[in-house]
Amino acid sequence: MPQFLETTATDFEAQFQTLLNAKREDSPDVDDVVAGIIADVRARGDAAVLELTERFDRVALTPETMRMTPEEVAAAADDAPEEVRAALVLAEERIRAYHERQMPSDESWTDESGARLGWRWTPVSAAGLYVPGGLASYPSSLLMNAVPAKVAGVQRLAMVVPTPDGAVNPAVMAAAQIAGVDEIYRIGGAQAVAALAYGTQTIAAVDKITGPGNAFVAAAKRRVFGRVGIDMIAGPSEILVIADGDNDPDWIALDLLSQAEHDESAQSLLITTDAAFGKAVAEAVDKRLETLERRAIAGISWRDYGAVIVARDLDEAAALSDRIAPEHLELCVADPDALAEKITHAGAIFLGQWTPEAIGDYIGGPNHVLPTARSARFSSGLSVMDFLKRTTLAKMSADSLRAIGPAAEVLATSESLEAHGLSVTARLSKLNR
Amino acid sequence: MPQFLETTATDFEAQFQTLLNAKREDSPDVDDVVAGIIADVRARGDAAVLELTERFDRVALTPETMRMTPEEVAAAADDAPEEVRAALVLAEERIRAYHERQMPSDESWTDESGARLGWRWTPVSAAGLYVPGGLASYPSSLLMNAVPAKVAGVQRLAMVVPTPDGAVNPAVMAAAQIAGVDEIYRIGGAQAVAALAYGTQTIAAVDKITGPGNAFVAAAKRRVFGRVGIDMIAGPSEILVIADGDNDPDWIALDLLSQAEHDESAQSLLITTDAAFGKAVAEAVDKRLETLERRAIAGISWRDYGAVIVARDLDEAAALSDRIAPEHLELCVADPDALAEKITHAGAIFLGQWTPEAIGDYIGGPNHVLPTARSARFSSGLSVMDFLKRTTLAKMSADSLRAIGPAAEVLATSESLEAHGLSVTARLSKLNR
Structure with a gap:
């Protein structure tokens, strides 16, 4: 991977293309296994889910113990440190306040023909939330999925979380309590996705499933899509920082590493107008990598996919950024608002030196579930809209049918759809009688 | 298929389940063929597209003639009858007026901590529109896809339409002109979808692909999803009419047949509170089927999937409707607005006796691309939102970072993400120094 690029170099375009097209995801082909698991859960319900849970998570459950009781949730949540709970409460408040502003409004109006038109939004009745077990079990992700669902008005939010060898994450349980999750099942993997999509004797089927998971979970979500709605299938995380020379190199290095530490396949990019600053950031990254807890992961990500790009000016930086269409975009420049105006494709923008991307992961308010792999060109982060659906409304008066009905007759005839x-x-005949 | 059901019958629930679970789609497995076509177009570009077009559409094109010139489009459109053009102009105006009201607004506010938060909507830069050739080539569908894209602000709208044996549909060309389609390529099938998604020497890649197509097109859209955005994959059309006894049975019969005539797999259902009226509608359907042009198709659809359900009252009808989650719902009752209030899941609702569903297909204003196969439980019809994406914005002040930053530190630590x-x-250290 090219580590230090200058847009003035003759081979820049080729190097940039290499960066853009780096295939960062190695998704193992688990589709056949997952298809078998889903078929098994559809056929045998609880029995299949319990067997698979015993096999994969080494936990023996019954239909009665599959769901956690409120007392069990409370006992687990009590093990979360008080400062963690307080931070989750603040995060939930801020995420809720942000997402409440996203609620769209119903509309109804009467046009000049006398037709009443409009639409109405209603929440999905039941949503399923997948929460990974083990290392990648993040209470912040739980909030980012659960809060928009609850703000949208979802009445039933059913969460699944595997508990390998019986291990429960106290902070995740605290987050579930705070967010108002209605049901928690200690199951995971493709079997949990199948149970949510098709229902079992114990778990009622939901209408939509969101939340991150491993390759089995992702494949299962793809397979049940159509039967239920799903959120996007997220790829490895990405950050692009655009910085001028007037920044602390160590701050920018830490911002880059905060994505790199997620995953060996994460991508951290810096575009700067100051070559010396770019080199200073690269040095600061190397220095931090000497001691960082997750230096093994972050080091591989930075080595394989990281880069510093020196651009002629901020206009060029903005144009490159739009070609990248980054998941996270940090603008550490003198006038970040002006630069943001020049950006068209980005999942989330963090403006100015006091807004490290990590603020957005936890506490800022906007959602941290964002489009990866250049999909910010055509898609958006998670929001209340993912838990709402629109019903369009039309009511013709006799007059409006008289006015616009004949055009419908003409078009139906031209499309050879006689009954239309x-x-x-038939109605116009009565009106004109 | 049960044709006449009464909710008071002891076996009603079983019969209703049969209706709900009827597998109406027989999608041939063309995935391997499609994968090969996409790989070929990615590898060889124009050459592959032209060869496949010659093979499947029996049309010999060159890179120069693949795209229609404005003069060719105009000449083809001129063959559309004047009344059809006038009807398309009215339809475009009404669809545009409706969709303009859907444009969401950008938001920006400063919260009590001093953090500026908000979001911004931007259009997809380039969209591809698939238009089928042959019998199912509908100018109305073109408008329903193209108008929301243009209202959203899509700068480049590239349309593909196969011209088997050179045949061009004048009404489709007129609709493309009226809607302001920017580029028209006379290609179709999986090769056209691949060309739009990956680009060729002649066709620049787009960011989003919408529009209906056959099994090959649907499979190709599924495969390129992720590289580009796609709209939903629509299943066979459906209508549910809820009618009291105070309706003309022939009108309701025609409304049912206007879906049945689309496709042998379409489903037309009537729920009525008046058994005698239900029987009268069934008789009217049979009578119309004697003479209807598309009686072969409509007859099979009605025989295999149609049904009349007699309900105790409108509350029961509304509850059944929500279990069906119909694509199109027509409410022909004395107080359709009151009944609509009781409905939660429906793609589009048509209120009152003067609003046959066909008005919505052509000229009402709302979109006719709607969720099928019970997916109205979790998804919505096509709208300007399908051609927009949201970028979230966050800008912390030093004070706001001081206020909420510590909670982010706590959560990062609890998730073992040290760099976060x-x-x-690092920033708080400087602030507190």
Whole structure:
């Protein structure tokens, strides 16, 4: 991977293309295994889920113990340190306040023909939330999925979380309590996704499933899509920082490493207008990598996919950024608002030196579930809209049908759809009688 | 298929389940063929597209003739009858007026901590529109896809439409002109989808692909999803009419047949509170089927998937409707607005006797691309939102970082993501120095 690029170099375009096209995901092909698991859960329900849970998570459950009781949730949550709980409470408040502003409004109006038109938003009735077990079990991700669902008005939010060898994450349980999750099942993997999508004797089916997971979970979500709605399938995390020379190199290094430490396949990029500053950041990254707890992961990510790009000016930086369409974009420049105006494709923008990306992961308010792998060109982060659906409304008066009905008859005839036309003609005949 | 059901019957629930679970789609497995076509287009670009077009559409094109010139489009459009053009102009105006009201607004506010938060909507830069050739080539569908894209602000709208044996549909060309489609390529099938998704020497890649197509097109859209955005994969059309006894049975019969005539797999259902009226509608359907042009198709659809359900009252009808979650719902009752209030899951609702569903297909204003196969439980019809994406914005002040940063540090530590925490700590250290 090219580590230090200058846009003035003759081979820059080729190097940049290499960066853009780096295949960072190695998704193992687990589709056949997952298809078998889903078929098994559809056929045998609880029995299949319990067997698979015993096999994969080494936990023996019954239909009665599959779901955690409120007392069990409370006891587990009590093990979370008080300062963690307080931080989760603040995070939930801020995420809720942000997402409450996303609620769209219903509309209804009467046009000049006398037709009443509009639409109405309603929440999904039941949503399922996948929460990974083990190392990648993040209470912050739980909040980012659960809070928009609850703000949207989802009545039933059912969460699944595997408990390998019986291990429960106290902070995750505290977050579930704070967010108001309605049901918690200690199951995971493709079997949990299948149970949510199709239902079992114990778990009622949901209408939509969101939340991150491993390759089995992702494959299962793809397979049940259509039966239920799903959120995007997220790829490895990415950050692009655009910084001028007037920054602390160590701050920017830490911002880059905060994505790199997620995953060996994460990508951290810096575009700077100051070559010397770029070199200073690269040095600061190396220095931090000497001591960082997750230096093994972060080091591989930075080595394989990281880069510093020196641009002529901020206009060029903005144009490169739009070609990258980053998941996270940090603008550490003198006038970040002006630069943001020049950006078209980004999942989330963090403006100015006091807004490290990590603020957005936890506590800022906006959602941290964001489009990866250049998909910010056409998609958005998670929001209340993911838990709402729109019903369009139309009510013709006799006058409005008289006014616009004939055009519908003409178009139906031109499309050779006779009954479409006749359904209008029959009514107009009565009106014109 | 049960044709006449009464909710008071002891076996009603079983019969209703049969209706709900009817597998109406027989999607041939063309995935391997499609994968090969996509790989070929990625590898060879124009050459592959042109060869496949010659093979499947029996049309010999060159890179120069693949795209229609404005003169060719105009000449083809001129063959559309004047009344069809006038109807398309009215339809475009009404669809545009409706969708303009859907444009969401950008938001920006400063919270009590001093953090500026908000979001911004931007259009997809380039969209691809698939338009089928042959019998199912509908100008109305073109408008329903193209108008929301243009209202959203999509700068480049590239349309593909196969021209088997050179045949061009004049009404489709007129609709493309009226809607302001920017580029038209006379190609179709999986090769056209691949060309839009990956680009060729002649066709620049787009960011999002929408529009209906056959099994090959649907499989290709599924495969390129991720590289580009796609709209939903629509299943066979459906209508549910809820009617009291105070309706003309022939009108309701025609409304049912206007879906049945689309496709042998379409489903037309009537729920009525008046058994005698239900029987009268069934008789009217049979009578119309004697003469309807598309009686072969409509007859099979009605025989295999159609049904009349007699309900105790409108509350029961509304509850059944929500279990069906119909694509199209027509409410032909004395107080349709009151009944609509009781409905939660439906793609589009048509209120009252003067609003046959066909009005919504052509000229009402709302979109006719709607969720099928019970997916109205979790998804919505096509809208300007499908051509927009949201970028979230966050800008901390030094004070706001001081206020909420410590909570981010706590959560980062609890998730063992050290660099996340350090990126905040480094900044707070300077502030507190």
